[in-house]
Amino acid sequence: LSEYAPPPNPNSDHLVAANPFDDNYNTISY
Amino acid sequence: ATIPTRVAAGIRLALYVYEYLLHVGAQKSAQTFLSEIRWEKNITLGEPPGFLHSWWCVFWDLYCAAPDRREACEHSSEAKAFQDY
Amino acid sequence: ATIPTRVAAGIRLALYVYEYLLHVGAQKSAQTFLSEIRWEKNITLGEPPGFLHSWWCVFWDLYCAAPDRREACEHSSEAKAFQDY
Numbered sequence: 001l002s003e004y005a006p007p008p009n010p011n012s013d014h015l016v017a018a019n020p021f022d023d024n025y026n027t028i029s030y
Numbered sequence: 031a032t033i034p035t036r037v038a039a040g041i042r043l044a045l046y047v048y049e050y051l052l053h054v055g056a057q058k059s060a061q062t063f064l065s066e067i068r069w070e071k072n073i074t075l076g077e078p079p080g081f082l083h084s085w086w087c088v089f090w091d092l093y094c095a096a097p098d099r100r101e102a103c104e105h106s107s108e109a110k111a112f113q114d115y
Numbered sequence: 116a117t118i119p120t121r122v123a124a125g126i127r128l129a130l131y132v133y134e135y136l137l138h139v140g141a142q143k144s145a146q147t148f149l150s151e152i153r154w155e156k157n158i159t160l161g162e163p164p165g166f167l168h169s170w171w172c173v174f175w176d177l178y179c180a181a182p183d184r185r186e187a188c189e190h191s192s193e194a195k196a197f198q199d200y
Contacts, residue, residue: 001066001067001139001140001141002138002139002140002163002164004040004138004139004140004163004164004168005040005044005067005139005140005141006037006040006041006043006044006067006139007037007040007041008067008068008069008071009068009069009070009071013071013072013076014071014072014074015045015069015071015072015073016074016075016076017045017046017048017049017073017075017080017081018074018081019076019081019084020042020074020081020110020178021096023073031193034189035172035175035176035179035188035189035190035191036172038175038188038189039171039172039175039176040168040172042171042172042175043135043167043168043171043175044116044139047132047135047136050128050132051132051144051148053146054129054152055151056147056152057151058147059136059144059145059147059148059151060144062135062141062143062144062147063141063144066140066143066144067130067141069137072163082128083125084129085174086124086127087120087121087124087125089170089174090120090123090124090127090128091120091124094120094123096151101171103123104119104120104123106120
């Protein structure tokens, strides 16, 4: 993988592809 | 401060690209992508067409409506108004 | 005007997602994606990391630097200055 690839294991076990402009989107937990 | 930003941005982009691949019906690409970036995580999708597609349509419209590009590519009148504003 | 814009945007997004997959090193996903969307035309790539990744990082930096979010997530000083401006 190249330097532009994301880290292999993002810190949260469960990722939510939420719209970051949604009111209940919580930037901290992501 | 920029390193974490770029890492965080990279994680979010990979997540939204995965979602985009599923919403456009490219299931095999989506699964192959997860395994190539070694993400085993379970992922909750947003509503179709997904955030990347929605964001991109706005971005591309504004990008095309920029004064030095608007002659060359289609753009909405709203995007033109926004750029002129 | 918005219909052609959205069609053009969709084609562009597929192209830049393909470029993104290649530049992150997910070659198999990139090839699988082209075959799943039945894209036969040959594609000339931009410089790494590609258009989508570059613009996404700018967007994400600005998103994180917004006044009501900047305490919660990392952002560059340039993005903060741009938002404050």
